[in-house]
Amino acid sequence: xxxxPKISLILAILLLVGGTVQGFRAPNAEGFREPTxxxxxxxxxxxxxxGASLTLLSAYxxxxxxxKPEARIHFYRLQATWEIAAMLAMxxxxxxxxFSKAQWGAWWHWDPRQTSFLMVVLLLGAGQxxxxxxxEETRERALAGYSLMTLLPTLFLTxxxxxxxxxxxxxxxxxxxxxxxxxxxxxxxxxxxxxxxLIAYVYSIGTARVVRAQRQDDPNYGISDSSVHSADSVLxxxxxxRPEAISQESLEDAAPRS
Amino acid sequence: xxxxxAVVRKEATAEFREPQGxxxxxxxxxxxxxxxxxxxxNQSTTPTVDAGLLTVVLLFAGMLxxxxxxxxxxxxxxxxxxKMVAPIPAIxxxxxxxxxxxxxxxxxxxxxxxxxLRGKGxxxxxxxxxxxxxxxxxxxxxxxxxxxxxxxxxNRWILAAVAGxxxxxxxxxxxxxxxxxxxxxxxxxxxxxxxxxxxxMLVASVALGHVTTAQLWRRxxxxxxx
Numbered sequence: 408x409x410x411x412p413k414i415s416l417i418l419a420i421l422l423l424v425g426g427t428v429q430g431f432r433a434p435n436a437e438g439f440r441e442p443t444x445x446x447x448x449x450x451x452x453x454x455x456x457x458g459a460s461l462t463l464l465s466a467y468x469x470x471x472x473x474x475k476p477e478a479r480i481h482f483y484r485l486q487a488t489w490e491i492a493a494m495l496a497m498x499x500x501x502x503x504x505x506f507s508k509a510q511w512g513a514w515w516h517w518d519p520r521q522t523s524f525l526m527v528v529l530l531l532g533a534g535q536x537x538x539x540x541x542x543e544e545t546r547e548r549a550l551a552g553y554s555l556m557t558l559l560p561t562l563f564l565t566x567x568x569x570x571x572x573x574x575x576x577x578x579x580x581x582x583x584x585x586x587x588x589x590x591x592x593x594x595x596x597x598x599x600x601x602x603x604x605l606i607a608y609v610y611s612i613g614t615a616r617v618v619r620a621q622r623q624d625d626p627n628y629g630i631s632d633s634s635v636h637s638a639d640s641v642l643x644x645x646x647x648x649r650p651e652a653i654s655q656e657s658l659e660d661a662a663p664r665s
Numbered sequence: 666x667x668x669x670x671a672v673v674r675k676e677a678t679a680e681f682r683e684p685q686g687x688x689x690x691x692x693x694x695x696x697x698x699x700x701x702x703x704x705x706x707n708q709s710t711t712p713t714v715d716a717g718l719l720t721v722v723l724l725f726a727g728m729l730x731x732x733x734x735x736x737x738x739x740x741x742x743x744x745x746x747x748k749m750v751a752p753i754p755a756i757x758x759x760x761x762x763x764x765x766x767x768x769x770x771x772x773x774x775x776x777x778x779x780x781x782l783r784g785k786g787x788x789x790x791x792x793x794x795x796x797x798x799x800x801x802x803x804x805x806x807x808x809x810x811x812x813x814x815x816x817x818x819x820n821r822w823i824l825a826a827v828a829g830x831x832x833x834x835x836x837x838x839x840x841x842x843x844x845x846x847x848x849x850x851x852x853x854x855x856x857x858x859x860x861x862x863x864x865x866m867l868v869a870s871v872a873l874g875h876v877t878t879a880q881l882w883r884r885x886x887x888x889x890x891x
Contacts, residue, residue, distance in 0.1 A: 532831075533827050537827070540824045556832055560831070563835040563866075568838065
């Protein structure tokens with residue numbers, strides 16, 4: 408792992424722990440039915456926003472990869488983004504369900520925002536199943552194609568549908584409470600800290616995931632040798648090999664068949 | 666354009682040579698709509714509920730018929746040959762046109778049976794039939810790409826459904842918003858806005874499907890580990 412992801416992981420842990428502790432110390436949000444339990448929003452809102460944003464970002468990486476197929480790093484970024492988006496979207500959904508029970512009295516309230524976010528989660532899950540269900544030759548392009556196809560539904564479900572007048576009237580979602588008077592400066596600072604912490608966490612594990620995928624493709628990725636300036640500048644035979652890259656399977660594959 | 670029509674003709678010829686698949690899909694649509702109408706028989710349902718039920722029947726009918734344009738080809742192992750003799754855009758648009766025509770016919774047929782079994786009139790037939798038309802075409806555009814994505818998977822039919830249904834959820838919401846007004850509940854102005862959204866979704870789905878299939882079927886680039 409390079410230095411920047413390590414630093415961002417430490418930063419993420421500090422911000423998330425600090426933000427959570429600060430969240431418990433902050434005064435109750437009186438604009439809510441259950442002011443004590445409104446603290447769920449400190450995790451729910453950043454997880455949902457970052458999860459949906461990452462879904463859109465994965466479509467961007469899909470376009471980059473389609474434009475330049477030989478640059479496989481864009482696919483690794485797409486895959487990492489998709490997986491982290493699915494994880495954060497699940498966090499957003501579960502915290503939303505708990506919030507629904509605490510504030511509205513039912514685990515699932517068919518609130519339009521709650522339902523539209525469930526659809527985003529279903530899209531992310533379907534993409535993951537598609538990737539796992541296909542063979543090695545097609546799964547990467549299928550996931551990239553699927554993430555491109557989800558661009559439109561995600562944009563609609565995240566930005567358009569919740570803002571339709573008839574939907575806003577029917578929604579219990581406390582967007583106005585959060586943005587207007589329900590949250591004071593203390594609450595907003597906690598939201599900001601946890602949001603920053605999650606962004607740092609996403610950057611850290613996303614980068615680690617991309618590096619791991621590159622190593623799986625090229626066992627010599629990241630090896631610095633004083634005699635070798637660039638891994639691409641030498642012939643494969645002369646590259647140093649990581650010991651862990653030599654597995655029992657690779658030796659069996661290399662053995663001549665009788 | 667000539668190549669697109671050639672693919673459409675090839676699809677129609679293959680389908681009518683052994684029409685069991687087509688007949689089964691049409692029969693499924695009829696059974697689904699009868700089953701749904703039976704479940705609400707003699708009940709006073711609101712137009713919104715009726716719109717929801719009709720849209721669900723359209724979705725399931727599409728699920729059975731649309732991905733066939735790719736998955737049946739994959740099962741018969743003729744898709745690689747088709748890719749060798751026809752350009753990729755022609756394959757995509759040819760299959761899309763065939764799936765669209767087939768789904769449109771199924772959709773209108775199902776809608777008419779549903780109305781007959783429901784036993785109530787339509788308030789705004791223009792909105793109702795325009796919505797059924799656009800919804801059917803959107804289902805064809807989206808599920809045909811889902812079928813293309815699932816090619817080669819061991820359980821390709823389920824995978825195409827799993828991949829395709831979530832993509833169609835926004836269109837379903839818009840379609841219900843229009844059909845319920847066609848059946849007599851809601852504001853006409855809002856229905857036209859929803860219909861516009863549905864049309865935009867259709868255009869965008871076709872465009873994204875074109876890009877996706879072009880990339881999906883392009884020649885493989887060398888894998889670094891190979």
